[in-house]
Amino acid sequence: MDVHLRELRYFVAVAEELNVTRAAERLFVSQPALSKQLRVLERQLGFGLFERVPSGVALTRQGEALLPVARDLLGRWAAGVEEARAAAPAGTLVIGMQTAVGRGLQQAALRRFRERLPGWEVSLRLVGWDDPSGGLSDGSSDVAFIWLPVPPGVRTHVVATEGRGVAMPADHRLAGLAEVPFPALRDEPFIALPAVAGPLRDFWLGLDARDDEPVVGVTANTPEEVFEAVTSGLGVVLVAEGNAELYSRPGLAYRPVTGLPPGELAIAWREGDRRPQVVAFIDALRQVATKV
Amino acid sequence: MDVHLRELRYFVAVAEELNVTRAAERLFVSQPALSKQLRVLERQLGFGLFERVPSGVALTRQGEALLPVARDLLGRWAAGVEEARAAAPAGTLVIGMQTAVGRGLQQAALRRFRERLPGWEVSLRLVGWDDPSGGLSDGSSDVAFIWLPVPPGVRTHVVATEGRGVAMPADHRLAGLAEVPFPALRDEPFIALPAVAGPLRDFWLGLDARDDEPVVGVTANTPEEVFEAVTSGLGVVLVAEGNAELYSRPGLAYRPVTGLPPGELAIAWREGDRRPQVVAFIDALRQVATKV
């Protein structure tokens, strides 16, 4: 029969205390719970471990025989787990990012990731929008935080869904509005992602909500370039609500835009990539995102 | 953290098959159940044991490190249990009896007792009624099947409750009745237990149902003596219904008696006696009696 090591731990504690009540206190369970578990164990074994005497319990001959076995198993298990934990192949997980992630996600996920794969390091790298896969396509990133839509060959798990808004200079004529209807931006020059960004560039130009071609004032390849261009009056740009918070600065105004579906930020990985460090991070992030 | 050895057995099976589906078949559980258990184990450990690949699973470095630990624990546990089982102090349990026990009880209880304390032998000994404790008082029996009422210093667990009837010669004038009212026996000479049986002798004379003194024809000290006296026409005797079945013979008639409370057969042991072999037998009998 298979036994739970917890039952062995209970057995050892009772054997050392020779008193179920004291052992229960030591184990932080109630006395009836411990009494019951011992009875269950004895029944499973088919022989008694203790003789009940008025002052508590006494080990039977068979209990005496099993006690060192129980101690041995508990010790070997604890040591074995530590050894296995230390056997983690250390390395570096490269996380690509198109924008800062923030949103309380990455820190908690990284903690869980490191617990699961002790010894592993993490490298964060900002990837320009000229690579909409966040570095996955050329293998320079192991996982990446990127916005949908994503290129072929990439798998995703959405971790945040946010409304899109417009970032504009603080003195822009539309800055007086609480929220901006998308058609009001029809004639505004836009700051766009590079052409090679394809569908991603289209998304942040709002092409899903218009059928004419927007005016593109300038292209930018990183969030810093984008927001610098905005405050310099070179155009406006659609951004995710969360990013507006992350990149807020003097001279910049952000207003929600009505009439646009929201943007989705996802953790992404290469199709078919099941390496432990990738799976571990994705799982950690799933758990963290679920709790948010 | 404590683990169930069943989980380690699952881990080992999957590690050997490198395929959760095949391992599940080998373990006689469903594939989703096994998959789930592995996930739980990995989460408890805080690191992965397997990398999921298209053809099944591959052991991670940490899984490889833990595999021998798991095998070792399983092997040591199995061996330790066998060793402890064999450590049972062999001896002989002496069971005293005032009458044959029959009733399907003893055989099943003895089987369970032997399973729990392998190597122990059992000795059955018939104890005369001159000792109403069935041999417990002088320590010649470890446990005893005796009828209530019992002497001081004896603890009991009732295993059968049966109506009392009268045993008489087959040609007795009352043998024509289907059942005998107790007052009809008022003038019959009784076969009695020895005087030292005290309350037990009184009980089987039916003193709890009459206030005059019965006529005692003869005393007898064992069931054989009792029934031989009956068929020899020396008197009648109150007996338990089950005993009438056990001791039936030519020339003997048994009829239920109305107006008498039933008799109770119990397994008995000395007050304060918690020796393993005594507890084991009492427990075994409790389980058997419960299922009847």
Place this chain on the structure above:
DNA sequence: CTTTGCTATAACCATTGGCTATGGACGTGC
């Protein structure tokens, strides 16, 4: 005889471990 200390059982309830059904991912063959 009463009180104290100890283990065991009953009733209850949240969690666990198993099931079936089915989804998602990947490789292979056409």
Place this chain on the structure above:
DNA sequence: GCACGTCCATAGCCAATGGTTATAGCAAAG
């Protein structure tokens, strides 16, 4: 490129388990 087969993972459900509190039974001490 699509359909199919194989594999693992998740969802929903339910019986069994492991914990609780309340309390019973037993033995020793005062």
